Amino acid sequence: MIGVEHAPGSILSDRSFWGLAITQFFGAFNDNLYKQLMLLLALPAIGASISEDTQGWATTVFSLPFVLLSSFAGYLSDRYSKSRIIVLCKVAEIAITLLAVCAFLSYAKLGDVGTWTVLVLMGVHSTFFGPGKYGILPELFRKEELTRANGLILMSTFLAIILGVVSAGLLKDLLVVDVDGKADYRNLWLGSLVCTGVAVIGWLTSLMIRSTPAAQPNAELSFADLGLPAPIRTLLSEDRPLTLAIVVSSMFYVVAGIVMPTVNSLGKLQLNLESSTSISLLTGGLAIGIIIGAVLGNIVLKNVPQSRQVTLGTWAMIISLFALGCWQGGGNHLLGYWGALLGLITTGLAAAVFIIPLQVFLQKRPPAELKGRMIGTMNFANFIGILIAGPLYQVFLVLASFMDWPVSSVFWMLAALLVPIALVYRLPSSET
DSSP, rough: OGGGOOOSGGGGGOHHHHHHHHHHHHHHHHHHHHHHHHHHTSSSOSSOGGOOOOHHHHHHHHHHHHHHHHHHHHHHHHHHHHHHHHHHHHHHHHHHHHHHHHHHHHHHHHHHHHHHHHHHHHHHHHHHHHHHHTTTTTHSSGGHEEOOOOOEHHHHHHHHHHHHHHHHHHHHHOOEEEEEEEOOOGGHHHHHHHHHHHHHHHHHHHHOOOOOOOTTTTOOOGGGGGGHHHHHHHHHOOOHHOOOOOHHHHHHHHHHHHHHHHHHHHHIISOOOOOOOHHHHHHHHHHHHHHHHHHHHTTTTTTTTTTHHHHHHHHHHHHHHHHHBBBOOOGOOOHHHHHHHHHHHHHHHHHHHHHHHHHHHHHHHHOOGGHHHHHHHHHHHHHHHHHHHHHHHHHHHHHHHHOOOOOTTTHHHHHHHHHHHHHOOOOOTTTO
């Protein structure tokens, strides 16, 4: 088996890097296409009350498997070869997308039960894919290449998010028709069939990733591996900077989990956009900003200490979220469509400057034999954040409605959540 010590001199000339990047790209495309489609179907009609928005519950359904299974997924990624787990996850993705085809074909009988079941399964797939995907990076590439590898894969991931989210809007506009004044979703099986083709390509590219040995082949499964494993509890109790980094990462994902449905509601209920494609383009603005931020962090800010990058990114997110929250008399959004798009790009840029150094720290910090379970624990914490984001989004909508504020006011509430991080948290180096 080939390990990191045999990695090529540059990750751009490494076949495994391209295999991993492309596999992740297609997986992120499918995840975000289907998730955005479910969010769009959960939006109320133009002119309806914001309290009728049920996107938060769709977010909760998708994130629940991460909370329940992330620690177990982390155990598996240490016990077995991460490259093999990635390939198996891609096979599972093919099966899940075929179930999505069946769910939409049977929508008249099953309704949301079938499509939301597929949403849960998409979450299960991503839960098991995550520890292998992130944990394999230190096994494939040298330490000095990790920041670049993370930045490039993050860029490709968010390009996939843009395409997936926008494709969801296009599919809804093209395939959803009105029958007797009621939306008919059955034709969306065609879009799910496209997702199956994408999953097949992702499986083929996963075979390009060189085989890696199991980090801890003799690890035994215990009941604790279904929650927080004993070695991870010991590590976190002894390593306060690592624990704080996980808490901050989880808080970031609370905000991230609320931003996306807020953008959808902003487009539908405040900007009065009838086109789902136009609404999805707004959400795509976040991903565009993250791509720009990944480049900025890798080139322009490469000589800036990562702790300062995190603080800079936090304040930039707060400022841009505050601007996005502003409205004029009558509830009209202050920035309008194009101003909101620019504000979301800025927010995404700031988010990348914030999260990449934090992610690299969490990859480098744990010992090699615990990296898989540590990534599983990080995913567990992040998706607790996203799980909290679902009902918290609904609470924020109730609060905005009670105050007679438009949905953009939710951005102010998110900015307030980030202020303590900006004031108090400082990322240490991985060596301290």
